[in-house]
Amino acid sequence: MNEHERFEANRPRLRAVAYRMLGSATEADDAVQEAWLRLDRAGSEHVDNLDAWLTTVVGRVCLDMLRSRGSRREGLLSEAEPTRTTGPEDEAVLADSVGLALLVVLETLTPAERLAFVLHDLFAVPFDEVAPIVGRSPDAARQLASRARRRVRGHSGPAGHPAGREIVDAFLTASREGDFATLLSLLDPDVLLRVDEQFRDLPTELRGAHDVARFYVGRAHGAFPALIDGALGIRVAPGGDTLLVVTFAITGGRITALEATTNQSHLRDMEILPL
Structure with missing residues (x-):
């Protein structure tokens, strides 16, 4: 090319x-x-x-x-x-x-x-x-x-049901239930997952619907929809303390990017609201 x-x-x-x-x-x-x-x-x-x-x-x-x-x-x-x-x-x-x-x-x-x-x-x-x-x-x-x-x-008015909320809900349900096919349908083929620093078994970068879906299948326990500094995403806090948040970019009804924040100093500065 x-x-x-x-x-x-x-x-x-x-x-x-x-x-x-x-x-x-x-x-x-x-x-x-x-x-x-x-x-x-x-x-x-x-x-x-x-x-x-x-x-x-x-x-x-x-x-x-x-x-x-x-x-x-x-x-x-x-x-x-x-x-x-x-x-x-x-x-x-x-x-x-x-x-x-x-x-x-x-x-x-x-x-x-x-x-x-x-x-x-x-x-x-x-x-x-x-x-x-x-x-x-x-x-x-x-x-x-x-x-x-x-x-x-x-x-933007009340944030009870922001645009894309149903996609995040579907993503969490499919992840928890191990529904690989639904996860795949929610992700853009070229979706990109980025993590701000190394955290447990999270990759720092992962691209492609198959790889991202394979990573998330069977997960999302302890994760809930949230607004993170006004952006739609999820909060992972299995014991009550926030371990990480993930914000979503959604275009054309599909998730095109996920960005995970695990740095505790950054998390403390964020406004995280439950949905």
């Missing part, structure tokens, strides 16, 4: 990132095009992880665009509905889990908060990768995302 083909394979995801960052289909296309131009100029010979590199570039381009936008709001909300799609894939990229209400709430965030929230909570980019984009430490990037979550939650 040549450089252009590799970029095109990443285009839908990059456009989804940019659209959620900018709230404008036109600006999202401009940001993705700028990423291609930078790749074309720099080449990918010395890039170890092209997916991560492109996400970083698009994130920085969007951050610059948000900062230069300043207090301007012209046309933003009129462009918030994805009317420029040309096919099913484009429609999924722009419309899936992106509503006008969310875009309005995102507009209340600072550029750095918005980027940290979008990259981490919606696309499961780890804070170690978010940090250099916003020019902060990983812990500071985590705090940016946490503040953003609280604002999003505060504008």
Whole structure:
């Protein structure tokens, strides 16, 4: 696969990132095009992880665009509905889990908060990768995302049945009952599980629906649905003390990423609410 083909394979995801960052289909296309131009100029010979590199570039381009936008709001909300799609894939990229209400709430965030929230909570980019984009430490990037979550939650109404709750419930039930087929159906084929540090028998990273389903089958005892800093997930506390939390990224009715936090200092800083 040549450089252009590799970029095109990443285009839908990059456009989804940019659209959620900018709230404008036109600006999202401009940001993705700028990423291609930078790749074309720099080449990918010395890039170890092209997916991560492109996400970083698009994130920085969007951050610059948000900062230069300043207090301007012209046309933003009129462009918030994805009317420029040309096919099913484009429609999924722009419309899936992106509503006008969310875009309005995102507009209340600072550029750095918005980027940290979008990259981490919606696309499961780890804070170690978010940090250099916003020019902060990983812990500071985590705090940016946490503040953003609280604002999003505060504008989203009662959280008794947040979007995706039924998927988390189904995941927990299938895990407890050892229902491998149902677990597999709930996971995106390219789902990614990340853990912030080594913890018991948890792998620090696991990719692919089969491997993630195989790991979770027969587990989830002592796990319950929760809001973790406003993000949908689960809390594992078999003895009453929280051992870990897992946040979910859900797109198109499937779980696309799971991020587990086991670091006790981070857990103490989190707002964990039962559902």
